[in-house]
Amino acid sequence: MAEPVQLQRMEPAIDVSEVRFRYSASGPEVLHDVSLRVEQGEYVALIGQNGGGKTTLAKHFNGLLKPVAGVVRTMGVDTRGPSVAELARTVGYVYQNPDHQIFAQKVRTEVAFGPHNLKLPPEEAARRVDEALELVGLREYADEFAFSLGRGLRQKLAVASVLAMSPPVLVVDEPTTGLDLQGSRNILDLLGRWNADGRTIIVITHDLALVAERVPRTVVISGGRIIADGATSTVLSEADLLGKAFLRPPQVTRVAQRLQKFGIASDVMTVAQLRAQLRLALGE
């Protein structure tokens, strides 16, 4: 397992303050005065409609985009200073499509690329590669050809190759598109385990059912603004608010809200919760 991160100085992991952003001088403003603070060790979901600005905001965390106005700090460092490659030590960013980063022949070589770029001593790099492969469950594939893996395994490989750099903050952009349920759950579980070691995780996704099951804090972005931010169970049960971001509460929540008059709680989030509530209501 990766060693737990030391949390001496409690700088927020991500501190976005009053950020405005546009892609080109003549283009429309895409982020309007966004402020967001994520403490170290948090696990946060970023949700919202297509084109709402999730990816744009997340790319500010590792300096791929720099704010037009306002400041972004990751682990206390203003992202306007260092290069993206330097920030990669602090913030890992996993892209949606693993094929955008896989280039090496062997799985192990692929995972070693990041540590190698960070100029880690070879033993240290090898140890991190092994840990990352272990964590995502690709250990027995270490010597396979990266391109011969199926989509789900390639996705895990992409995650492993970022985990091997052992960044204290990890951003994952839509890791579950094109994956089946099992694949999606695996990835979210994996992120959960990484988070349990004290690392900060920010996951972008449209899969609210999975968010409800596993992610404690949810931030909703719509039209370039943060329109809600709080405990997942609170945020996801507010149908009106979600509607503004073209989202809907999970199906179990919708059903629970329609059965409120029978004493079913309206902030039911998961299948297990609704089943328990109904068992209570229908039992003697």
Added chain:
Amino acid sequence: MADSTSEEYVIEVQGLRFRYPSSEREALAGVDLVVRRGEFVGITGPSGAGKSTLCLCLKGLIPAGELSGRIQVGGKAVTRQSAFLERSALVFQDPETQIIGLTVAEDLAFGPENLKRDPDLIRAAIPRMLHEVRLDGYDEAETYQLSGGQKQRLAIADALILEPDILLLDEPTSELDPVGKDEVFEVIAQLRRKRDVTVVMVEHAAEQLAEMADRILVMDDGQIVDQGPPHVLYRSAATFHRPDGERAPQIAEVLFGLLQDGLIDESEFCAREEDAINMLTDKLSRHHVRLASHG
């Protein structure tokens, strides 16, 4: 090979096997399937199950590789030599790589132009199609400026403008937000109300599939491993209700749990949200009455 059943069954597949040259495993390992005219068939299954390969075969775009078995669409045998299948249209998963035109109108026209349809009719059809997918007024918009969701809707319009009576959709909502997904399903529902189209749709969104599909097929390892109407299929413990099972609508998972607890019976099981709410409302109010009369 036009026979009497072709009127009722628009798609007939028998013992279909297919292997890509670069792979040892068969992508399709004996698929048997018939689809009735006007039916909405959903297909789900894990990654690599062969869903996309099946769609390509049904559209007559048989990839290079070893093929055996029989495919009939609209009563006509489909082979590599078959002429372009005008009766069916296919929407692919990735919206980026299926848009060809530089403007929306140009892209819509591309298909019918290839089929040498009358330019006046094509021009007249464009605003109608845009209306059907809620892209009214986007005729002259440049396609690269559309959002992912808009591109996916345009791709559907590209298929509709060919006036197919068989619509094949391969994960057409994968990158959409939940409301965007609903919109695509709504577009297809409206279309089915207006016209007698047969729909075969590969989709992971179990909730929406349960609402709309007449029948759902589950594929795995190149075979159809389970199938049935949603309210029956989603009861299947072996396919859905185990740790590494397929995705079922959340409500089906809840009801399956209650079924196990003996709190509802099989005839009460359903997979559609509205049905479930009605059933539960009914049951809960009767229960309340009973409790009240007891105490």
Added chain:
Amino acid sequence: MPVGYSIYVERPSLIHQRIDPRTKLAALGAVFVLALAFNHPAVLGGILVLVLLAAQLAQLSWRSLLPAMVGSLWFLVLSLLIWPFYVKGGPSLFILFGSTISVNGVLFGLAMGLRVALMVLAAGVWMMTTSPQKLTVGLLRLGLPYKAGVAMTAAIRFVPLLNAERITITEAQQARALDLKRENPFNRAVKSIAIIGPLFVRSIDVAQSLALALEARGFAARDGRTSIVQIGMTTTDRIILIALAAACLLAIGLRILGIGLITRAYL
């Protein structure tokens, strides 16, 4: 990723909407013939003014012409610095590096600069006023095979798709601490495989998907195709074409007579 496909700008102008793409192609050809026929700066300058007038008629903004103009200016300066050392004749001006600089040399340098400016600007105005779709249809009418026409459109589509892929891949690898600028040349070559590799794989994927999409939409299902883009020669087109032909003939005639030239020694 918004990447422009072409520099075409839609405007409701006569030149954009009314004139056949074939006529516009002929006009571009004619400007090239005229530019090559004369080498007197006054004549070339005059033609340049005509091209700029056409740009105004097409409602193009000066700003959109700026890149072409700046590029041409460079050439003008360069050619003014070089040609006077080669072309002599006319009254002498001064002596530089032991070479007599004469009026004709300066004028010829000016002319050559204007010639390049003329060609660049004409090509620019042509591209900004001729939509790729209409051009394709025009070329098809001129006998371009239909598959080549669609291949052209598909290629126009392919380039920005690949560019978007390249940007995403570069970003993804930067996020894995790849910093090519900081590497020595050898490592840079070795590590650029991290970008070229995925780009190669993705371009094959994208090409395959595009090819499938073309086929699914009935590409090449029939011989020939129809088009919703209407083009056709009108009386205006015919008048323009006759005028262009006359201008070209006149220019060639004048060239033979030696009118509108600084020197016969160069083109």
